[in-house]
Amino acid sequence: MKGKIYLTTIIVLLSSLSFFAQTPTVLTLKASGVSSTETPEGSSHLSVSATINGAVNANNTNCSVSFEYGLTTSYGNSIAANPANVTGDYGYAVNAAVTINYTHTSSTQERLIHYRLKVVNENGTYYGRDFTAIPIHITRNIFISAPCSDSQTMANFDMANNEPSLSVTVNYNAGDGYTGNVIIGSHQAQQIFAPKGSVCAFYYANNLFLQVLTNDQFCSETRLARQWVWMTATGAIASDKFIFRIENGNNYPVDLNLLNQSTTYPYTIAANSVAYLVADKTTTEMSVAGVPFLYSEPNSYT
Structure with a gap:
């Protein structure tokens, strides 16, 4: 058995x-x-x-x-x-x-x-x-800056597309009828105009990704530190957390305040350097010397 x-x-x-x-x-x-x-x-x-x-x-x-x-x-x-x-x-x-x-x-x-x-x-x-x-989000390769302008009433925005092989269409709205869109070729740049003292919103594929305060300085004036500081949303690291890339193009350190939700993150970014902020997946406001000048919107991609 x-x-x-x-x-x-x-x-x-x-x-x-x-x-x-x-x-x-x-x-x-x-x-x-x-x-x-x-x-x-x-x-x-x-x-x-x-x-x-x-x-x-x-x-x-x-x-x-x-x-x-x-x-x-x-x-x-x-x-x-x-x-x-x-x-x-x-x-x-x-x-x-x-x-x-x-x-x-x-x-x-x-x-x-x-x-x-x-x-x-x-x-x-x-x-x-x-x-x-998941593709790299196209807005990571769209760079927007606010150079000086000698006009009494109008400011400039320079828009560059660093996509290696794709033209992109960016819509903008600065209020008071200053709205439109521009098609930016691969590795090309375009310029738009908006009233001084306004905030211009930029959209890609109908989605807001950046808001920037105009640069109201004349070109003869000493450049403000904030005119050479940029921020972009680079990707999610969790369902509710995002990475924001911050770049300082000045030859000296800059003291920043970054407001995300109700939390303010003070940060000194070194001269000619790049830093990263991990924060909640929502609009992040950046200010220098108490002046908010840039609002970065997280996209939903990594």
Whole structure:
């Protein structure tokens, strides 16, 4: 009787090992070549493109390989991987080029692709874990400064686009009818005008990303420190925390006050240097010598 028990146990164990040997290894991996565009320029019709990647070991079975992808973890789209079929007992790198098109409706809407690897063999269906492909937000590469102006009534804003291959459309509103948009080519610059003493709001894809106080100085005057201090929102590090990049272009240190929510962060930034602030994911106001002059809006992307 004991021998039969042991034999049954061995048979069950071997069956279990055989089952696990036929289970493929499925890994979703980081995407590459992630980019984002608006079509046409200045519209809210956006797209995200990426090459999504994975790895499969068929463990001596015949496997069909695909990716599921979409704006959420419900996915809703499927594409065959390259290669679409694998076998044998060694690892395959698989990938697929995908694009998601959608309408951007709010500043909190994520611009990303959710995706996971899917493998099917005669024993069942197996999934890799969910990954996200997130483009660098375009507003990180739009730089706006307020130079001096010798006009009695009008100030200037210089706008530069450091995107390597994409023209961007920036809308602006300084009040009193001074509204419009400019298309800035890759590595190009444009200039707009606004009434002195106003705050100009800048938008990309219908979303506010920066507000800047005009520079009311004449060019013959000594430049104020705040005219060479800039701040941009660079990305989220948690669902409620954001990184703001601060740059001081002056040849001397500058004392800043950064207001985020109800908390003020005093900070001295060294001459010709860059610093980073981690703060709540909301508007951050920057002031020098008690004068607020720049308001940076967090985008919803990393």
